[in-house]
Amino acid sequence: MTRAECHHGTASTYRKILKHFNPQFTLGLTATPDRTDGEDLLEIFKNVAHKLDLQTAVEINELSPIRCIRVKTNVDLTTVRINGIKYNSQDLESKLFVPERNKLIVDTYLQYVKNKKTVVFCASVAHAEEIAELFRNNDIVCEAVSGTIRNSERKRILKQYENGKINVLCACDLLNEGWDSPKTEILFMARPTMSKTLYIQQLGRGMRKNEGKEYLMVFDFIDNANMFNMPCSLHRMFNINEYRPGEYVVAPQNKWQMDKDLYAKGEKPSVYLNFPIDVTDFELIDLFNWQDEVKDMISQLEFVRMVDVQAETVERYIREEKIRPDLEVPYGDKRSFKYFKEETVKEYARQFGWDIITAANMKDKFIQMIKKMDMAFSYKPVLLKAMFDHVDENGRVRVEDIVDYFIDFYSDRKERGLIVEKKSSVFCKENYTRKDVERNIFANPFKRFEDMRFMKRCREIEYVEFNGYIFKKLSKKEITWIVDHCNSKLKEYFATRKF
Numbered sequence: 366m367t368r369a370e371c372h373h374g375t376a377s378t379y380r381k382i383l384k385h386f387n388p389q390f391t392l393g394l395t396a397t398p399d400r401t402d403g404e405d406l407l408e409i410f411k412n413v414a415h416k417l418d419l420q421t422a423v424e425i426n427e428l429s430p431i432r433c434i435r436v437k438t439n440v441d442l443t444t445v446r447i448n449g450i451k452y453n454s455q456d457l458e459s460k461l462f463v464p465e466r467n468k469l470i471v472d473t474y475l476q477y478v479k480n481k482k483t484v485v486f487c488a489s490v491a492h493a494e495e496i497a498e499l500f501r502n503n504d505i506v507c508e509a510v511s512g513t514i515r516n517s518e519r520k521r522i523l524k525q526y527e528n529g530k531i532n533v534l535c536a537c538d539l540l541n542e543g544w545d546s547p548k549t550e551i552l553f554m555a556r557p558t559m560s561k562t563l564y565i566q567q568l569g570r571g572m573r574k575n576e577g578k579e580y581l582m583v584f585d586f587i588d589n590a591n592m593f594n595m596p597c598s599l600h601r602m603f604n605i606n607e608y609r610p611g612e613y614v615v616a617p618q619n620k621w622q623m624d625k626d627l628y629a630k631g632e633k634p635s636v637y638l639n640f641p642i643d644v645t646d647f648e649l650i651d652l653f654n655w656q657d658e659v660k661d662m663i664s665q666l667e668f669v670r671m672v673d674v675q676a677e678t679v680e681r682y683i684r685e686e687k688i689r690p691d692l693e694v695p696y697g698d699k700r701s702f703k704y705f706k707e708e709t710v711k712e713y714a715r716q717f718g719w720d721i722i723t724a725a726n727m728k729d730k731f732i733q734m735i736k737k738m739d740m741a742f743s744y745k746p747v748l749l750k751a752m753f754d755h756v757d758e759n760g761r762v763r764v765e766d767i768v769d770y771f772i773d774f775y776s777d778r779k780e781r782g783l784i785v786e787k788k789s790s791v792f793c794k795e796n797y798t799r800k801d802v803e804r805n806i807f808a809n810p811f812k813r814f815e816d817m818r819f820m821k822r823c824r825e826i827e828y829v830e831f832n833g834y835i836f837k838k839l840s841k842k843e844i845t846w847i848v849d850h851c852n853s854k855l856k857e858y859f860a861t862r863k864f
Contacts, residue, residue: 367392381825419565419572420603423615428572429581430616432636433599435608436473438466442557442590447694450559450656452594454489457557460588461488462495470555471499473584474533479505482526483551485535486567493535496555500533507533547575553584557596559656564597580613580636593655593694600650608650611636655694662692662704670818671710672719673730688713722818727834731819735847743786743858744810746851747774752820752831753844760836761828768802784864 366388368379383391422428440460446453474483487493493509500507508522508531519539525531527546537556549571558564571581585598599614600606611634613621624634665683669676682688683703690703714721722730738745751770755762775792779785791797791805807822811829814820822829830836839847 366390367394369394419569420615423572424617426617427574429574429578430620431568431572431581431583431599431614432611433583433585433608433614434477434610435585435587435598435600436469437587438469438589440466440588442588442594442596445590445594447559447594452557452559458489458492461492461557466586467496467499470496470553470586471503471505474500474505474551474553475503477584478551478582480532481550482546482548483533483553484546484549484570485533485553486556487535487537488556490537492556493537497533497535500535505533506531507535509535509537511537511539545570545573547573547578549573549581550578551582551584553586554598555586557588557590559594559596561597561602561656564602568599568602580616582611582636583614591695598650606650655692658692659694659704662706663710665690665703665705666816668705668710669816671721672714673722673733673817674717674719675813676816682717724834727818727832728838730817731832731835732843732847734814734817734819735850738850738854740854740858742790742809743855744771744806745813746854746858747771748806748810748814749851750774750848752829753848756831756836760831760833761823762830764803764827764829767806767829768799771802771806772799784859787864 366383366386368391417427419428423430440463442452442457442460445456445460470485474485485493485496487496487509490509490511490513493511497507497509508526510519510522514522522531522534523544523546526534527548552568552571554564554567556567568583571583583599585600587598588596590596595601600608603614605614609628612628613624616624627634663671665679666676669679672679679688683690691706691709692704694702694704711721713719720726720730735749740746747770748767751767751774752762754770755766771792775785779792786792791801794801811820815822819832819835820829821832
């Protein structure tokens with residue numbers, strides 16, 4: 366089986382297809398193998414047969430070299446909130462829907478690259494349509510393309526772009542992958558993004574070589590941002606901290622050196638004849654990228670999973686400043702992502718008497734948690750009983766089986782006239798749904814075990830599983846003890862609580 370755009374390969378839908386056909390050999394093809402969610406493509410495709418990054422492909426003349434012009438806007442993104450590497454869409458749109466910024470995009474085209482084949486990457490469908498309308502108002506044949514238009518209409522627009530009837534495309538998401546045009550000479554990066562993968566995908570739309578095409582010219586629209594929500598740009602992507610307008614950013618060594626030699630002699634590269642560039646100031650680019658800074662650091666969630674203490678304790682200690690993160694990344698409204706060096710976590714564990722959870726002691730920590738089993742509701746022992754009642758030989762359990770077990774357990778208590786749970790419990794409400802039960806399971810009992818890395822949701826989201834270091838070491842006798850202990854805790858819970 367051959368799979369194009371295989372960076373989507375870890376998705377549950379693709380896994381189902383793979384499971385259905387069960388191919389003897391799978392070949393995956395992608396230009397952007399690095400995923401932003403931490404999923405590992407090698408889990409599916411096993412080996413890297415060949416790898417060629419964009420920079421190397423340009424250097425060996427397989428793709429077009431890239432020049433760049435940075436166009437600074439007055440748009441302020443410093444207060445735009447982020448979630449991981451994504452901007453808050455409402456915040457971003459409120460900042461980008463500025464007539465002056467859109468006019469700057471069109472004016473840049475008219476001044477520098479009029480009549481050249483250009484793709485403008487926009488932040489939203491509305492943004493793309495608004496800029497396309499502005500182009501048309503300036504007598505430029507332009508169309509907006511997005512997932513909202515019919516397939517036949519999209520094909521018509523792309524065909525007209527290829528045959529020269531349309532000069533400019535304003536795109537939102539649709540052209541990020543699966544399409545490119547060798548005739549494209551210009552890219553306008555007018556969509557701020559913190560995703561390196563998305564930026565590279567957009568860049569790839571114009572890098573195919575074509576007869577008479579000496580290079581791809583990228584216009585980076587540079588908005589004002591803070592050090593933690595700085596969008597990607599060509600120079601930041603390739604870690605180049607020096608900028609001269611129109612200079613090569615990625616090119617074979619001989620072309621790059623030719624530009625350098627001309628600058629050294631005080632002469633301008635030939636590109637200045639094609640583009641009316643009059644700003645020749647040298648600029649230093651700030652290459653700080655918090656995503657790179659935290660690669661080897663530990664997030665707050667990972668901190669919790671490393672030590673035998675609950676998430677609320679760590680959160681409270683941070684709030685009380687008993688624990689101080691090594692790096693905080695603000696994302697709006699006084700909230701922040703918190704990161705720690707490994708030695709910092711170990712030092713706090715020593716200071717507060719917490720054990721570091723390891724593969725060697727994980728089973729013992731699991732047993733200790735079950736022995737203690739703090740209970741605000743009766744859900745933890747019910748979850749454990751459900752898990753061990755339906756677990757397979759690999760430590761996996763279908764979510765549907767757990768939901769069934771919970772519904773049966775509390776329905777049986779109700780039918781026998783026994784106390785079901787606290788009045789606030791979902792199982793005391795009328796007409797609750799299976800989805801209500803599933804949400805309750807993952808929000809309450811499951812999260813406790815997940816925080817400690819004792820259980821996790823599988824990539825096939827219809828399954829959950831025990832940590833392998835626990836399940837493989839549990840004896841039948843220990844499993845029997847766990848189930849018996851859960852029964853005792855349930856009996857104690859319903860006998861001693863006031864409902």
